[in-house]
Amino acid sequence: MESYKTKGVCSSEIQFEITDNIIQKVVFINGCPGNALGVARLVKGLTLQEAISRLKGIDCRGRGTSCPDQLAKAFEAYLIK
Structure with missing residues (x-):
């Protein structure tokens, strides 16, 4: 299982x-x-x-990111490994 440390979100x-x-x-x-699940x-x-295109750029309460956006970033990081 791959792992990604998030930034700027609750998870x-x-x-x-x-x-x-x-x-x-x-x-x-x-x-x-609930939202994460x-x-x-x-x-x-x-x-x-497809997941990156759907999730990238979603903002949560003006943070400039969100859990879905962080998931897109995790997938992007995985692709460039």
Whole structure:
């Protein structure tokens, strides 16, 4: 399982599994459990690029980022590894 340390949001880390560019599993550590679980289920089965295009740039209360945006950043970081 891959891991990404978040910045500027309530969740502290995102863990995820990718197989052949398809999202298999996402787990948010801390943060809002209901929203995190919802986002995790919605991206399951998507390609990384599709999830990034849907989530990137979502803002939470003027923070300049959000848990979905941090997930997009995690996927982008995974792609450039």
